[in-house]
Amino acid sequence: MVRKTKEEAEQTRKEIIEAARNVFHESGVSRSSLDKIAKAAGVTRGAVYWHFADKAELFFAMREDVFAPMLARTDARLYDPAFDNPLDAIEASITEFFRVLAECEVVREVFEIMISRCEYVDEFSSVQEEVGRPALAFLEKIERMYQQAFDKQLLRPGLLPAMVARDTWAFTSGLLHLTFGCRKNTGLEQEIPAMIQAHMALRRR
Amino acid sequence: MVRKTKEEAEQTRKEIIEAARNVFHESGVSRSSLDKIAKAAGVTRGAVYWHFADKAELFFAMREDVFAPMLARTDARLYDPAFDNPLDAIEASITEFFRVLAECEVVREVFEIMISRCEYVDEFSSVQEEVGRPALAFLEKIERMYQQAFDKQLLRPGLLPAMVARDTWAFTSGLLHLTFGCRKNTGLEQEIPAMIQAHMALRRR
DNA sequence: TTATATACAAACACGAATGTATGTATAGTT
DNA sequence: AACTATACATACATTCGTGTTTGTATATAA
Numbered sequence: 001m002v003r004k005t006k007e008e009a010e011q012t013r014k015e016i017i018e019a020a021r022n023v024f025h026e027s028g029v030s031r032s033s034l035d036k037i038a039k040a041a042g043v044t045r046g047a048v049y050w051h052f053a054d055k056a057e058l059f060f061a062m063r064e065d066v067f068a069p070m071l072a073r074t075d076a077r078l079y080d081p082a083f084d085n086p087l088d089a090i091e092a093s094i095t096e097f098f099r100v101l102a103e104c105e106v107v108r109e110v111f112e113i114m115i116s117r118c119e120y121v122d123e124f125s126s127v128q129e130e131v132g133r134p135a136l137a138f139l140e141k142i143e144r145m146y147q148q149a150f151d152k153q154l155l156r157p158g159l160l161p162a163m164v165a166r167d168t169w170a171f172t173s174g175l176l177h178l179t180f181g182c183r184k185n186t187g188l189e190q191e192i193p194a195m196i197q198a199h200m201a202l203r204r205r
Numbered sequence: 206m207v208r209k210t211k212e213e214a215e216q217t218r219k220e221i222i223e224a225a226r227n228v229f230h231e232s233g234v235s236r237s238s239l240d241k242i243a244k245a246a247g248v249t250r251g252a253v254y255w256h257f258a259d260k261a262e263l264f265f266a267m268r269e270d271v272f273a274p275m276l277a278r279t280d281a282r283l284y285d286p287a288f289d290n291p292l293d294a295i296e297a298s299i300t301e302f303f304r305v306l307a308e309c310e311v312v313r314e315v316f317e318i319m320i321s322r323c324e325y326v327d328e329f330s331s332v333q334e335e336v337g338r339p340a341l342a343f344l345e346k347i348e349r350m351y352q353q354a355f356d357k358q359l360l361r362p363g364l365l366p367a368m369v370a371r372d373t374w375a376f377t378s379g380l381l382h383l384t385f386g387c388r389k390n391t392g393l394e395q396e397i398p399a400m401i402q403a404h405m406a407l408r409r410r
Numbered sequence: 411t412t413a414t415a416t417a418c419a420a421a422c423a424c425g426a427a428t429g430t431a432t433g434t435a436t437a438g439t440t
Numbered sequence: 441a442a443c444t445a446t447a448c449a450t451a452c453a454t455t456c457g458t459g460t461t462t463g464t465a466t467a468t469a470a
Binding site for chain 1: 231232233234235236321322323324325326327333336337340341364365368369371372374375376377378379380381382383386387391396399400403404407408
Binding site: 207208209210211238239240250254259260 | 426427428429430434435436437438
């Protein structure tokens with residue numbers, strides 16, 4: 001029962017990625033042997049090595065599957081022409097990010113793996129850059145939006161776009177990390193939309 | 206040349222912890238074999254197993270060495286009676302945290318290990334709780350401080366202590382994570398004091 | 411129709427890491 | 441002075457994971 005059709009092969013590829021996500025999330029990346037992942041996917045290591053060069057490549061594939069759509073969704077809100085107030089766009093974009101995070105378990109698992117179940121050394125140190133780049137990009141995007149808000153006199157007087165952008169940048173990053181770090185202790189997730197709203201209210205005129 | 210004196214034994218214990226920190230930081234916790242750590246410390250695995258039950262216990266010891274003093278220093282600022290404005294105390298406490306982080310490489314290495322070179326599963330999942338607890342405690346502390354500021358009418362009108370506390374909480378966490386995530390890309394570290402000041406200025410009357 | 415590349419499974423070879431058990435010289439203790 | 445616990449070093453056994461190689465049935469292209 002070998003030599004599947006192309007569609008079937010693509011299907012097993014997806015199943016391997018899904019299994020990897022589950023095993024990574026359960027055991028951490030380092031302790032997730034390819035054999036464990038293969039068995040979780042109902043295949044052997046042969047199949048895994050056929051589709052992916054090694055564990056790192058499998059990890060990257062898993063990550064890319066959820067990262068790109070996430071960026072697309074948040075950017076769609078950020079640049080939604082329906083908002084004539086840039087501050088509303090920023091708020092909507094961040095809110096959308098955490099909404100997806102709360103609603104989609106796959107996304108949540110991948111983020112949790114990347115935040116607290118992966119060691120960024122050697123082959124994986126590039127992951128940190130790949131995560132850092134969108135983070136930097138996000139900073140630049142919202143700085144431009146805040147600049148627009150500033151030009152439109154929508155920012156509270158005395159506030160500089162660069163500074164409030166960095167503040168929002170840190171706030172967002174912290175919120176993301178805290179959702180995973182202190183998840184069981186608090187009902188933080190329920191409060192997130194209110195926190196985002198309060199954060200933005202701080203800088204509205 | 207065995208059976209050292211008690212002081213010498215304590216010294217090798219410290220050297221093992223220091224070696225562990227270096228190796229953890231270089232290779233990540235998972236890929237740091239006890240043999241590698243032992244050799245970095247100039248001893249054999251026998252010595253490591255004599256002082257520590259396993260890698261996790263060694264990790265905990267390394268962490269505790271820098272965590273407790275850090276908490277003491279930031280709390281000292283937070284509760285410094287010299288500040289009659291609680292907002293100044295909060296600002297000083299956070300500033301102090303990042304000042305120590307910038308100045309002390311040992312502290313920086315340990316935090317970097319904990320943030321991006323350790324997988325929080327199995328034996329290490331308890332670490333996440335131990336880190337989450339002080340984080341929660343910090344939230345409660347600054348919420349009380351903000352409450353005092355509120356009572357003294359030092360908070361900008363319309364702001365609720367609980368909300369600004371959470372905002373500062375997320376901001377601080379994000380700043381910490383971003384210093385390691387985007388370190389090489391930007392000169393972020395230089396800007397941190399200004400960012401903290403701007404963050405606090407947002408909520409001052 | 412035949413040939414070939416595909417999509418895996420199965421087997422192999424190797425290193426690396428762990429935990430433990432044992433050896434041993436000496437600092438402390440009585 | 442003799443004894444014992446200490447502070448390691450050394451050796452052993454075992455497990456686990458990886459990368460590669462080989463085998464093989466079949467989809468697919470010619």
